[in-house]
Each structure stands twice: as C-alpha cells, then as structure tokens.
Amino acid sequence: MAAVDTNRNSNWAIEDSLDELCQLVATAGATVVGRIIQKLHAPARNSYLGKGKLDELIEMKKELDYNLVIFDDELSPIQQRSLEEALGVKVIDRVALILDIFAKHANTREGQLQVELAQMQYLLPRLAGQWSHLERLGGGIGTRGPGESQLETDKRIVRTKIRNLKEHLDEVIIHRELYRERRRMRGVPVVSLVGYTNSGKSSLLNAVARTDVLAENKLFATLDPTTRRLYINGLGNVLLTDTVGFIRKLPPAIVKAFRATLEEINQADLLVHVVDITAKNAFEQCQTVEKILTDMGVADKPRLTAMNKIDLKLDTNRSWTEEEALNLLKAECPVAENTVLISAVKRWGLTELNLMLKEKLISMGFNPGYAVYDEIGEKKEQ
Numbered sequence: 001m002a003a004v005d006t007n008r009n010s011n012w013a014i015e016d017s018l019d020e021l022c023q024l025v026a027t028a029g030a031t032v033v034g035r036i037i038q039k040l041h042a043p044a045r046n047s048y049l050g051k052g053k054l055d056e057l058i059e060m061k062k063e064l065d066y067n068l069v070i071f072d073d074e075l076s077p078i079q080q081r082s083l084e085e086a087l088g089v090k091v092i093d094r095v096a097l098i099l100d101i102f103a104k105h106a107n108t109r110e111g112q113l114q115v116e117l118a119q120m121q122y123l124l125p126r127l128a129g130q131w132s133h134l135e136r137l138g139g140g141i142g143t144r145g146p147g148e149s150q151l152e153t154d155k156r157i158v159r160t161k162i163r164n165l166k167e168h169l170d171e172v173i174i175h176r177e178l179y180r181e182r183r184r185m186r187g188v189p190v191v192s193l194v195g196y197t198n199s200g201k202s203s204l205l206n207a208v209a210r211t212d213v214l215a216e217n218k219l220f221a222t223l224d225p226t227t228r229r230l231y232i233n234g235l236g237n238v239l240l241t242d243t244v245g246f247i248r249k250l251p252p253a254i255v256k257a258f259r260a261t262l263e264e265i266n267q268a269d270l271l272v273h274v275v276d277i278t279a280k281n282a283f284e285q286c287q288t289v290e291k292i293l294t295d296m297g298v299a300d301k302p303r304l305t306a307m308n309k310i311d312l313k314l315d316t317n318r319s320w321t322e323e324e325a326l327n328l329l330k331a332e333c334p335v336a337e338n339t340v341l342i343s344a345v346k347r348w349g350l351t352e353l354n355l356m357l358k359e360k361l362i363s364m365g366f367n368p369g370y371a372v373y374d375e376i377g378e379k380k381e382q
C-alpha cells in the first residue's frame, strides 16, 4: 500500500487512513505485505511518488515480492500507467479497490447493475489518458494505435452503457419489494439506518427486527437495502431499512450509482445514524457521514444517533447485565439529546431506542393508533 501525505489529508492521520485501506484490502481477499508513505506538498504529476520513494518501492519488490500496489488516493490515468511501467505490477487506487469489493458483494440483480454503473462512472473520466502511453512511445506501433477518434468512440460506448444501465435499473426498481410493501402500508413511518461501513447497521436491524440480515466484520457487507417491519408499542408498525455503508474518499459520482440506498434515505421520514464508538476514528467517521448526508441534501432530516458497540468498552474480566453496563457507561459519557447508547450484538439499549423512536415519530406527527396491519398486510381497525 502506498500513500502521499500532503498534510491536507483532512483530520485523518495518514496511518489511520492506511489502516482502513488495509481492512479494505483484507475484505477484497488480498494480503498486505508492506506500506510506504511519502510526505510531499502535492503528489507528483506523472509518477505520483517522488523519484527517491519510487526507487525505494521498486527496491522493496525484491524482498516483499508484491504483485499489486494500491494507492490510498485517486490516481490519474497517467499516474497509474507510469507507475505500472516503473513497478512492473498492477497498480490500482482506493476507489478501484472499493468497486472491486462492491462487485464481490453484489448478489442481487439490482446490486450488480448498480456496481456496473459505478464502475462505468469511474472509467469515463479515466478514458482520457488511456492511450497517452502509446503516444509517448513515438513512432511505430503506438502511432497506429487508437488515437483521439478511438478515444471519442470509447467515451461514446461508455456513455451509452451508462444510459442503458440506468434504464435497466429503473425497470428493476419498479419491482423492488420495498415499494410494494410501502404501497401496502401507506402512512407507516419509514426509518433508515445510516452510518459508516462496519458500524453495525445490519446487526442493529437484526437485533430490533429479529431478522437474519448478513452482518460481517467486513467493509461493505451490505449493498442492497433491506427493509423490515418493526412493531413499536404505543405507536404501531414502522418500516426500518438497512443501507450501504459510507466511507471516506468515495467520489460523489460513485455514491450516486447506489440509487437504491439514496432513494431509501431520501424517502425516509427519520434517519438513525449508527456510530461505532470503538472505531479509532469514530469522530472523523461521523464527519464523513455528515458530509455525505449533506451532499445528498438530507442532512436536515430528523435524526437519532445510536452509539453502538458499547459492550467493547467494558472490562472483559467480568460479566455485565444490560442495566449495569448502561448505568456505568451513561455515568462515564453523558450522551447528547437524541442519542442513545446501544450494543446491537448484546441487544442492550434497545428499549430506550424504541422509546426514542416512538417519541420522535409522535413529535413528527405520526399518531399512535394509526392503522396497524396484520402479517398478510390486511388493515386492522384498532
């Protein structure tokens, strides 16, 4: 793994960013054998790294025998090309790695279409420099290769592909179960779980709705939104949706490809931001989530925050009841308004979360005693 530290890399320490990249690499199924960091004002135009560092990286190959180098930031096509030439191995960047994970985890038709769309969005601006290495070679083979006109053709092909994928997605979305359910249950509040990847959204959905959504210690375990019905005492049914996790350095064009999640969040009445309080960069993760929600134009939607994984904060030498754990942690870190401490895995704090959901939704105008539906979706009068 390689990174340039420009001192403008936001609040994340470069090492932390590489730790996260390391997790992404593991999720993609590769093994990290080494990392290299260079301090520069700005990445070098062509080789991204400075000459000395690049030589060091080439030298490292003898010892580490790596066959892939992953850069923590976006590479231009020219940078990628010249690095591949210099290193003699495949070179990719963080976004390409994330897209690879998405592709691996997409298992519904809609998920696959979304990933393909994201890949095309990633490819389009990169086509520009695709042939430049041929031009640099001067006469001979390169000059007979694809030139500017080929580039235009390629761009047209990718654009057509993007259009087709979008049309295809429109069709798939119409059939999505969620919409059927929502139509059937008109007037029922919709709550979306949002948060950084691996914060525990799927685990929380499983805990409150007693379902069996895949929850894994992997980044981007969830790609497709899943909706479950939750019955809250004194209120009624609520639809709760799990969505794709957020991560830093994900270009907006790629985020936009995840339409299912975006629509889900856009249509939600209330967002529950799930935070992994044990993450080293929990604060920065919250900032990233905040930024993405702002970019999506939903930052001012009503919101609750669930501080998750509190069980990991406790002394493991003894056992804890829910009450003991909550009392201790509340005393240690008083939480802000609209915030609740939970452990999705231990099912702690869920009563309080339910209560908070109920009060929030009632304050938003959802009346207790609105239509309640039975298992097959028939309306029952209360």
Ligand SMILES: Nc1nc2c(ncn2[C@@H]2O[C@H](COP(=O)(O)OP(=O)(O)OP(=O)(O)O)[C@@H](O)[C@H]2O)c(=O)[nH]1
Pocket (backbone or CB within 6 Å): 195, 196, 197, 198, 199, 200, 201, 202, 203, 204, 214, 215, 216, 217, 218, 219, 220, 221, 222, 223, 243, 244, 245, 246, 308, 309, 310, 311, 312, 342, 343, 344, 345, 346
């Ligand atoms: N100890 C502990 N682990 C938890 C808790 N909640 C979730 N986890 C673990 O954290 C990991 C990620 O959980 P998920 O529920 O898959 O997280 P997610 O937010 O859905 O992740 P993505 O779908 O990848 O965005 C899993 O290994 C869970 O078992 C918790 O309350 N306590």
Ligand SMILES: [Mg+2]
Pocket (backbone or CB within 6 Å): 201, 202, 203, 214, 215, 221, 222, 242, 243
């Ligand atoms: Mg998940």
